[in-house]
Amino acid sequence: MKTDRYSRRDFIIGTAAGAAGTMLTTHIPLFAFKKSLQASKPALTGGDPVRTRDWMKWPVWDRDAEDPMIEVLRSGNWWSGGGTRCQEFEQKYGRLIGARRVVTTASGTTALIAAMHVLGVDAGDEVIVSPYTFIATYNVIFNQKALPVFADTNQETFTMNPHSIQERVNERTSAILPVHILGLPADMNRINAIAKKHGLVVIEDACQAWLAEYGDKMCGTLGDLGCFSFQQFKHIPSGEGGAVVGDDDRLMDLVHAYHNCGRPHGETMAGLSGYPVRGSNKRMTEFQAVILLSQMKRARSDADRRLENALYLDSKLKEIPGIIPYQLADGATRSAYHLYPFRYKKEFFDELPRERFLAALRAEGIPCSGGYGQQYFDGLVEEAIKSRGYRRLFSKQRLNRYREELHHLPDNDQLTREAVWFYQHMLLAEKKDMDDIIHAVQKVYENRKQLL
Numbered sequence: 168m169k170t171d172r173y174s175r176r177d178f179i180i181g182t183a184a185g186a187a188g189t190m191l192t193t194h195i196p197l198f199a200f201k202k203s204l205q206a207s208k209p210a211l212t213g214g215d216p217v218r219t220r221d222w223m224k225w226p227v228w229d230r231d232a233e234d235p236m237i238e239v240l241r242s243g244n245w246w247s248g249g250g251t252r253c254q255e256f257e258q259k260y261g262r263l264i265g266a267r268r269v270v271t272t273a274s275g276t277t278a279l280i281a282a283m284h285v286l287g288v289d290a291g292d293e294v295i296v297s298p299y300t301f302i303a304t305y306n307v308i309f310n311q312k313a314l315p316v317f318a319d320t321n322q323e324t325f326t327m328n329p330h331s332i333q334e335r336v337n338e339r340t341s342a343i344l345p346v347h348i349l350g351l352p353a354d355m356n357r358i359n360a361i362a363k364k365h366g367l368v369v370i371e372d373a374c375q376a377w378l379a380e381y382g383d384k385m386c387g388t389l390g391d392l393g394c395f396s397f398q399q400f401k402h403i404p405s406g407e408g409g410a411v412v413g414d415d416d417r418l419m420d421l422v423h424a425y426h427n428c429g430r431p432h433g434e435t436m437a438g439l440s441g442y443p444v445r446g447s448n449k450r451m452t453e454f455q456a457v458i459l460l461s462q463m464k465r466a467r468s469d470a471d472r473r474l475e476n477a478l479y480l481d482s483k484l485k486e487i488p489g490i491i492p493y494q495l496a497d498g499a500t501r502s503a504y505h506l507y508p509f510r511y512k513k514e515f516f517d518e519l520p521r522e523r524f525l526a527a528l529r530a531e532g533i534p535c536s537g538g539y540g541q542q543y544f545d546g547l548v549e550e551a552i553k554s555r556g557y558r559r560l561f562s563k564q565r566l567n568r569y570r571e572e573l574h575h576l577p578d579n580d581q582l583t584r585e586a587v588w589f590y591q592h593m594l595l596a597e598k599k600d601m602d603d604i605i606h607a608v609q610k611v612y613e614n615r616k617q618l619l
């Protein structure tokens with residue numbers, strides 16, 4: 168029985184066929200395409216698209232993943248307290264990313280909440296965070312009744328600008344929450360130095376950064392605690408899921424206790440009984456863990472494939488005027504490429520608006536997105552700071568100044584207008600598929616006047 172539209176087996180067969188195809192196909196250099204691309208009509212205005220073939224679907228899995236699922240079902244041990252799969256995954260994931268301890272959680276959001284709680288982020292605190300992130304990063308800070316204070320973004324690296332972090336530290340600041348967004352490592356040496364100088368804790372949001380590297384360490388292992396997501400679209404997916412990672416036994420025992428209703432855990436809580444600390448239920452199920460154990464097996468080879476294809480895209484896309492690929496932050500050694508990002512400078516495209524550029528690419532068969540907007544103006548920030556709780560916790564002057572500061576994120580604002588993303592599963596395809604992307608961008612460039 169076939170289980171999905173595009174199983175891992177199909178993927179492997181497809182990949183092998185693709186590899187053979189690649190060997191037979193001569194790669195045609197960009198310049199050779201230019202003439203024909205100038206003559207060809209953009210798909211958006213009725214021409215033939217560069218690509219009509221589908222991209223692979225995500226997630227992928229193989230039949231080997233099915234038996235362990237059935238075993239868990241038949242064992243009747245479906246929760247982490249009764250089974251062994253969550254623990255097994257914790258040990259293996261720790262080894263994979265170089266963390267001494269791992270606690271699995273229900274999601275990345277709950278991992279971040281647990282990490283902030285045990286590191287003492289409290290009501291009335293300020294947490295310096297990147298505005299350029301998935302909304303969960305804002306939400307978890309509001310969940311603690313703390314204020315997310317946005318540092319500006321470095322447009323080249325898509326991550327927090329350390330100078331901007333420094334400017335925002337005040338007596339209420341308790342933590343820095345760097346986000347390795349899109350898989351791109353944040354500037355952790357500088358961030359850790361600022362934290363040390365001001366006595367702040369560092370919680371890494373590595374929810375998009377499995378196997379990303381900074382220096383010789385993996386993202387998630389550079390701050391006080393690191394948090395991961397294993398949600399459906401992530402590189403190691405289980406529908407929903409997350410983890411907190413760290414090296415400090417006291418902290419990790421507290422994370423375990425917090426995620427398990429406040430029950431004491433580990434040597435640092437030895438002798439305690441009942442409910443000595445506050446807690447919550449943020450536990451992963453054994454079903455999630457059993458999927459993760461099989462998904463994790465290909466994490467390394469997938470990461471290598473994404474890297475190879477991303478470097479190829481970098482080398483070609485940067486030749487096209489107005490296309491500025493991301494840069495790694497100082498000290499960063501490897502992105503996870505959850506997204507492949509670049510900046511689109513419309514002035515090189517005769518002022519063709521980014522939305523039109525994106526629509527043109529999609530029409531050529533290349534899925535893409537403009538990424539995050541100015542989410543701090545969407546309503547949730549205002550809704551939070553208008554609430555009774557926030558008005559009790561922060562002075563009127565502070566909240567007014569905070570509101571005003573949201574208008575002073577010039578680099579982030581520009582990035583939200585210029586970013587373009589391709590998706591991680593596209594980077595798992597063959598080099599000839601990367602050529603489709605490159606030729607589509609080049610075709611849009613050559614035909615920019617027709618698209619206006």
Ligand SMILES: Cc1ncc(COP(=O)(O)O)c(C=O)c1O
Pocket residue numbers: 274275276277300301303304346348372374375395396397398407408409
């Ligand atoms: C940067 C970032 N932080 C946090 C999260 C939250 O993770 P989850 O969806 O597993 O709760 C996500 C998920 O997409 C994310 O991308």
